[in-house]
Amino acid sequence: MITGKTKIIGIFADPVEHTLSPSIHNEAFQYLGLNYCYVPFHVKKEYLKDAIFAIKALNIKGVNITVPHKEAVIKYLDEVSDEAKYIGAVNTILNNEETLKGFNTDAKGFVLSLKNEKILIKDKIFLVLGAGGAAKAIVYGILKEGGRVYIYNRTLAKAMAIKERFSNLGFIEVVSIIDKSVTEKVQTIVNATSLGLKKDDPMPLSPELLKSEHVYCDIVYPETHLMKEAEKIGCKVIGGTGMLLWQAVAAFEIWTGLQAPVEIMKKTLNKVLT
Ligand code: ATR
Structure with a gap:
């Protein structure tokens, strides 16, 4: 149930309708009894800067970043992990007390x-x-x-x-x-x-x-x-679902600090794909 204490995680993408990430993460949050909710946001290129600002303004705990924003997002972040800097792309952001840090969990x-x-x-x-x-x-x-x-x-x-x-x-x-x-x-x-x-x-x-x-x-x-x-x-x-699953596992652990329930995430992914 969504309450006043629910932590919001999002995904910023354009298009976003096809994403499977909300299903994977929400099922994992529910399984572990975490008061988190993962929401898709359709963010067009011209609003990326505003959307990143909104992470702090709305106290969103974290987001996934995907097509077509993974490279453009870097310039709006406070910190970027060495790995993401090296790769030149960010797919995960953590809002740590109003410091936005970018990571790359795709590799x-x-x-x-x-x-x-x-x-x-x-x-x-x-x-x-x-x-x-x-x-x-x-x-x-x-x-x-x-x-x-x-x-x-x-x-x-x-x-x-x-x-x-x-x-x-x-x-x-x-x-x-x-x-x-x-x-x-x-x-x-x-x-x-x-x-x-x-x-x-x-x-x-x-x-x-x-x-x-x-x-x-x-x-x-x-x-x-x-x-x-x-x-x-x-x-x-x-297939591509392997990379999808394991980048999600790594992102989950960045946001929650907890070990991700991999089997539940895998099962959910298989379910939504069939
Ligand atoms: P992503 O973030 O998913 O990697 P991208 O950065 O847009 O998306 O990269 C898409 C890749 O698919 C590129 O390597 C692109 O080739 P170009 O660099 O020549 O554009 C490749 N690609 C897309 N459509 C293609 C096509 N019709 N034939 C060959 N390669 C294609």
Whole structure:
């Protein structure tokens, strides 16, 4: 029940209708008997500054930040974690007595989604498709865990910028085309583009380049066309719900200081997806 003592958590996004985060977090709050409530806010670009100011004005305890605000939000915060600063994107904000601190739980979310499926990162070679906000967090996560990265993006300059940003963390190389000479070098392929979100999107990679030995990860959910193809080929497939779950777990712990009920969150996610 919402009372005068309820702590408000929000998500700022445009669009916001599709978000699954309110279900995941509200179920977790209820399970632990916490007087918190997670609310979606449709925040357009031109109101981002006002919305961030409102976190303090309305004493909102914390928010998730997602498309398209993850990078733009940084300039309005009082503090940013070293990791989020390094990645250049914030997806979680904590209001700690009117000090707004930004975090990035996407990198951790991606790494944990792989670890949870017993997929190794250290010394493994990855092909990352995409060079947007999500790709930055993923590349950072892989390099920090000791993996190596080949990165491809439609707009090559953005892939080059990611290489420059992270090259001191480990091996990262840009590829300008994807063919067998690339896919045969790598163990894991990650779609970090938005391709697959819309039903008629082309696939980010030709399935002919996949082999059963590949791990195929996608940040998009529910199951994409290429995920289905990869499964048919016999690849180990990790969908976008893994990253969604584990970034939520990390955000929950930042806001509440408590261990998140992972199994309840996972169950809720599966329920809302079916
Ligand atoms: P996010 O924060 O989810 O990563 P983003 O920053 O807008 O979103 O990044 C979207 C990614 O998907 C980019 O790598 C984009 O490629 P460009 O940098 O060339 O724009 C990629 N992407 C989107 N639509 C695409 C398409 N039709 N073909 C290829 N790549 C596409």
